[in-house]
Amino acid sequence: xxxxxxxxIIGGMGPEATVEFMxxxxxxxxxxxxxxxxxxxxxxNPKIPSRIAALIEKTGEDxxxxxxxxxxxxxxxxxxxxxxxxxxxxYYLPAIAGAVGIPVLDVVALAIAKLNGVTPKPVKIGMLxxxxxxxxxxxxxxLSASGFEAFFPDEETEARLLDVIRAVKAGHVTPSHxxxxxxxxxxxxxxxxxxFLVACTELSLLRPPELPQPLFDTLDILVEATVAAxxx
Amino acid sequence: xxxxxxxxIIGGMGPEATVEFMxxxxxxxxxxxxxxxxxxxxxxNPKIPSRIAALIEKTGEDxxxxxxxxxxxxxxxxxxxxxxxxxxxxYYLPAIAGAVGIPVLDVVALAIAKLNGVTPKPVKIGMLxxxxxxxxxxxxxxLSASGFEAFFPDEETEARLLDVIRAVKAGHVTPSHxxxxxxxxxxxxxxxxxxFLVACTELSLLRPPELPQPLFDTLDILVEATVAAxxx
Numbered sequence: 001x002x003x004x005x006x007x008x009i010i011g012g013m014g015p016e017a018t019v020e021f022m023x024x025x026x027x028x029x030x031x032x033x034x035x036x037x038x039x040x041x042x043x044x045n046p047k048i049p050s051r052i053a054a055l056i057e058k059t060g061e062d063x064x065x066x067x068x069x070x071x072x073x074x075x076x077x078x079x080x081x082x083x084x085x086x087x088x089x090x091y092y093l094p095a096i097a098g099a100v101g102i103p104v105l106d107v108v109a110l111a112i113a114k115l116n117g118v119t120p121k122p123v124k125i126g127m128l129x130x131x132x133x134x135x136x137x138x139x140x141x142x143l144s145a146s147g148f149e150a151f152f153p154d155e156e157t158e159a160r161l162l163d164v165i166r167a168v169k170a171g172h173v174t175p176s177h178x179x180x181x182x183x184x185x186x187x188x189x190x191x192x193x194x195x196f197l198v199a200c201t202e203l204s205l206l207r208p209p210e211l212p213q214p215l216f217d218t219l220d221i222l223v224e225a226t227v228a229a230x231x232x
Numbered sequence: 233x234x235x236x237x238x239x240x241i242i243g244g245m246g247p248e249a250t251v252e253f254m255x256x257x258x259x260x261x262x263x264x265x266x267x268x269x270x271x272x273x274x275x276x277n278p279k280i281p282s283r284i285a286a287l288i289e290k291t292g293e294d295x296x297x298x299x300x301x302x303x304x305x306x307x308x309x310x311x312x313x314x315x316x317x318x319x320x321x322x323y324y325l326p327a328i329a330g331a332v333g334i335p336v337l338d339v340v341a342l343a344i345a346k347l348n349g350v351t352p353k354p355v356k357i358g359m360l361x362x363x364x365x366x367x368x369x370x371x372x373x374x375l376s377a378s379g380f381e382a383f384f385p386d387e388e389t390e391a392r393l394l395d396v397i398r399a400v401k402a403g404h405v406t407p408s409h410x411x412x413x414x415x416x417x418x419x420x421x422x423x424x425x426x427x428f429l430v431a432c433t434e435l436s437l438l439r440p441p442e443l444p445q446p447l448f449d450t451l452d453i454l455v456e457a458t459v460a461a462x463x464x
Binding site for chain 1 (some may be wrong): 246247248250254255258262264265269275276278279280282308309310398401402
């Protein structure tokens, strides 16, 4: 019997980001054979009501009942803890965590822990994220409580970033989308960002912007924490 | 409500091949947004007893109880049909299919259907597969019944192909492994293969050998059939 825990993934937001998360989980584990890798059960469900529609356009169905059903299904399937490779979906984390008896990793807490390890301590954290993440204040207060400031692009710029995110979801990223992403990050750097969080798993699928400041990809942070949690 | 069926994946053999299967499923579906993609529940379980140990070395535990447990778990989770991105594991297909009330895709039947569509009809089918696939005769009789011949490398060569498969599982493929794979395929071509099946999902992770004969990757065959079954 393996002493490792089984990982449950609440996935599909988007499905490609979930697959990339799973790929990085395989890559993160040094293995001589199949059995060295983690046991992962993934519900890659792209039919979850759109978080963009619910939180930005405010026209869409509440995704939380589906997220809760998925969490319970994974718990019933025997996973030991849950992980959600989507930042925006963490808005629903309290509802999800309250519905199951197993732990759920919290990407916001993990990202803050990562930033706490940076010396000299950064203050303004450039947020490469969906507008939904800003609108619901997913990171703001918790970053503040640790002495950081969530630093977002202005609204016009963030609309262009949402276009990039939509292009990733539609699977038609062009070099122009990549350049837009790079330019937005560079502008935040010029405006004083001390460090960066890639806080949208669609953006994790793009080439990371080249910046002098430290940049952390929340998808990588979640991979690292998932491997650690499975072995704890 | 979506009219599409939910896909269940009995995965982990190996885990990287399962992730690649899921990646190709995302790629195979033209999508404007997340919701256009298929709902997939994957049990990516690399702890399934080794098929190499059970069927080649004849020292290992029988994998079928774990495979059956996974199939039942996916059925209980609500998937509408099952797919197994591992050729060797299809040796256990009758046991798996007998244990659940939902259909299980059969990569052997699907591969034969694909070969039946080739004109002029190939006879000798070059098998790029694990020695386990030959030893259990997974394809032989069924290919014969359709007028094909399963054409394997000799035992010394097939041992080298197993080394390549093991290198993929260990995540340390070198250019030398890629060259070995290419050379083995080319030798089968010189010896008269009319068409090829990549019939090991670890080999599907390598660059396909360049050959004048038609070559079909069973992982792609399974992707195509999975998309079709989900929409049927």
